[in-house]
Amino acid sequence: MVKILNTKVMKENRNISNQLFRLINKIIFLEKKNIFEYTGVKLFPSEIHMLMLLSADDKQSTNATNIANKLGISKSAVSQTISRLIKKGVITKDKDTYNKNELIISFTSFGEKAFAQYKEKQTLNRMNFNYYLNAISEYDRGVINDFIDELDDMLGQLR
Numbered sequence: 001m002v003k004i005l006n007t008k009v010m011k012e013n014r015n016i017s018n019q020l021f022r023l024i025n026k027i028i029f030l031e032k033k034n035i036f037e038y039t040g041v042k043l044f045p046s047e048i049h050m051l052m053l054l055s056a057d058d059k060q061s062t063n064a065t066n067i068a069n070k071l072g073i074s075k076s077a078v079s080q081t082i083s084r085l086i087k088k089g090v091i092t093k094d095k096d097t098y099n100k101n102e103l104i105i106s107f108t109s110f111g112e113k114a115f116a117q118y119k120e121k122q123t124l125n126r127m128n129f130n131y132y133l134n135a136i137s138e139y140d141r142g143v144i145n146d147f148i149d150e151l152d153d154m155l156g157q158l159r
């Protein structure tokens with residue numbers, strides 16, 4: 001009986017693992033193809049990530065090294081992304097007059113509108129998920145939260 005139970009538990013664990021990895025792969029795939037379009041201008045995930053960082057940063061001036069460290073990408077990737085966003089009319093870049101190594105990056109009016117539209121779309125997506133979470137018990141939310149924390153720790157150790 002114990003061996004049968006262990007085999008059953010192992011099979012369930014394998015099924016949960018398979019489901020989880022399918023979900024992770026689906027999220028990665030969706031993230032790569034998740035192109036946001038605003039009035040004909042396409043913003044790719046790397047550009048959205050940059051905009052999210054820039055909008056969340058309190059200080060106005062920064063540099064490529066700072067951005068690269070925060071996003072976990074190379075300085076050249078930062079420069080390329082900034083250049084694409086400038087060409088698309090989303091941001092402007094100026095040298096800081098007080099520190100030549102610093103940049104002052106600002107959203108254009110178009111960039112502010114595009115990013116606001118993106119955030120609104122994200123808010124709607126989160127609201128839909130919150131409806132689901134509100135419908136489950138506090139205990140189940142706790143189990144999900146504990147699982148996500150544990151998964152986050154495990155993924156952090158893979159680096």
